Amino acid sequence: MEWNKILESGMSLLTTWGLRIAGVLVALSLAWILAGWARRSLLGVLEKRKIDPTLGRFFSNLLKYTIIVTTGLGCLGVFGIETTSFAALLASVGLAMGLAFQGTLSNFAAGVMLLVFRPFHVGDVISTVGRVGTVKEIDLFTSEITSFDNKRIIIPNSAIFGAVIENLTSHDTRRVDVSVGVAYGADIDRTREVLEAMTKDISGVIEDPAPEVFLEKLGPSSVDWIIRVWTRTELYWDVHQATVRQAKKALDAASLAIPFPQMDVHVTSGPPALLARR
Numbered sequence: 001m002e003w004n005k006i007l008e009s010g011m012s013l014l015t016t017w018g019l020r021i022a023g024v025l026v027a028l029s030l031a032w033i034l035a036g037w038a039r040r041s042l043l044g045v046l047e048k049r050k051i052d053p054t055l056g057r058f059f060s061n062l063l064k065y066t067i068i069v070t071t072g073l074g075c076l077g078v079f080g081i082e083t084t085s086f087a088a089l090l091a092s093v094g095l096a097m098g099l100a101f102q103g104t105l106s107n108f109a110a111g112v113m114l115l116v117f118r119p120f121h122v123g124d125v126i127s128t129v130g131r132v133g134t135v136k137e138i139d140l141f142t143s144e145i146t147s148f149d150n151k152r153i154i155i156p157n158s159a160i161f162g163a164v165i166e167n168l169t170s171h172d173t174r175r176v177d178v179s180v181g182v183a184y185g186a187d188i189d190r191t192r193e194v195l196e197a198m199t200k201d202i203s204g205v206i207e208d209p210a211p212e213v214f215l216e217k218l219g220p221s222s223v224d225w226i227i228r229v230w231t232r233t234e235l236y237w238d239v240h241q242a243t244v245r246q247a248k249k250a251l252d253a254a255s256l257a258i259p260f261p262q263m264d265v266h267v268t269s270g271p272p273a274l275l276a277r278r
Contacts, residue, residue, distance in 0.1 A: 024075045031071035039064040051116075058140060104141065110161035111140040120167050127166040129159050173206065174233050178243045181222030183257040188215070188223065191256055195227055198250035202242050204235040222259050 039060040046056035115138060120126050124135050126145065131153055133145035143160055145153050168174075182191050192213055199211035212228040227247060231239040251258060 027071060027075055028068075031068055035064040035067040038067060106158040107141045107156045110157035111138070111142075113161055114138060114143070114157055115140075119165050120170070124170065125168040127168060129155060129163045131155065132168075169233050172233060173230055174236050175209075176227075176229050176231060176236060176240045176243055178227045178240065178247060179216070180225045180227060180247050180251070181219060181258060182225065182251065183259045184223060186223065186256045190254070191223070191225065191251075194250050194254045194256060195225060195247065198246045199227065199229055199243075202229060202239060202246050204231045204239045204242065205229045206231060221261050 042063055043056055043060040046059065047053070120135055120138075122135050122138060125133070126135060131145060131147070133147040133151075133153055135143065135145050136152075137144040140157075142154050142156055145155070147153055180195070192215070195213040196211070199205060199213070205211060209230050211230070214226040214228060216224040216226050218224070227243055229239065229243060248258070
């Protein structure tokens with residue numbers, strides 16, 4: 001009789017727990033399939049909306065593992081485990097991790113904002129946090145730029161998002177400004193004619209907007225002008241250099257002097273004068 005009772009009890013437990021285990025395995029399998037389908041679907045939607053691939057992969061993976069973890073927590077209740085206390089434990093661990101990694105989380109949040117609002121793209125030349133370079137990579141935590149002297153610079157995203165970002169290649173065209181100082185003895189109208197004429201000989205300058213010669217100010221030792229020409233962004237430095245060169249050649253050809261900085265010093269000798277100055 002005892003063996004029969006033990007056998008019956010064992011069969012009852014095996015049937016009960018066997019069905020529960022089988023049900024849990026089926027639920028987890030279905031959750032895994034559903035999570036994979038949800039991940040692919042969300043990733044496809046985000047790609048159609050032209051969301052950054054890094055951001056798309058992150059959110060699609062987050063959805064996948066959220067479904068799996070939620071299903072796993074639900075399955076624990078089948079075995080009599082209180083999921084409320086387990087959830088509270090996870091919340092406490094999450095809070096502690098959040099406080100410990102608040103700097104990292106701020107970089108992550110800034111990275112998400114950079115990927116969503118796209119103030120710059122890979123390949124753009126930017127100036128931010130005192131650095132200038134070409135953007136090579138935009139990650140969730142850091143961004144990488146390469147300086148003009150070929151240095152690799154990695155900047156935390158929170159520093160970039162909280163600073164002024166100057167995108168030097170965002171537009172197709174840029175204006176080149178070159179300052180020129182001419183001697184006070186030079187005729188102003190003649191100087192303007194020479195500078196305006198020389199802008200037509202600069203290779204790479206576009207006609208619209210038209211070049212402009214601007215009389216800026218009367219400097220300490222020269223009359224200061226600004227030559228403004230427009231060009232395609234990729235030709236900026238070539239046109240800048242050509243404008244300086246052409247301005248020098250044009251002023252030399254027209255015998256318009258470019259003065260050196262000067263200072264007049266008057267020395268008064270003699271003890272009485274020195275005493276008077278004191």
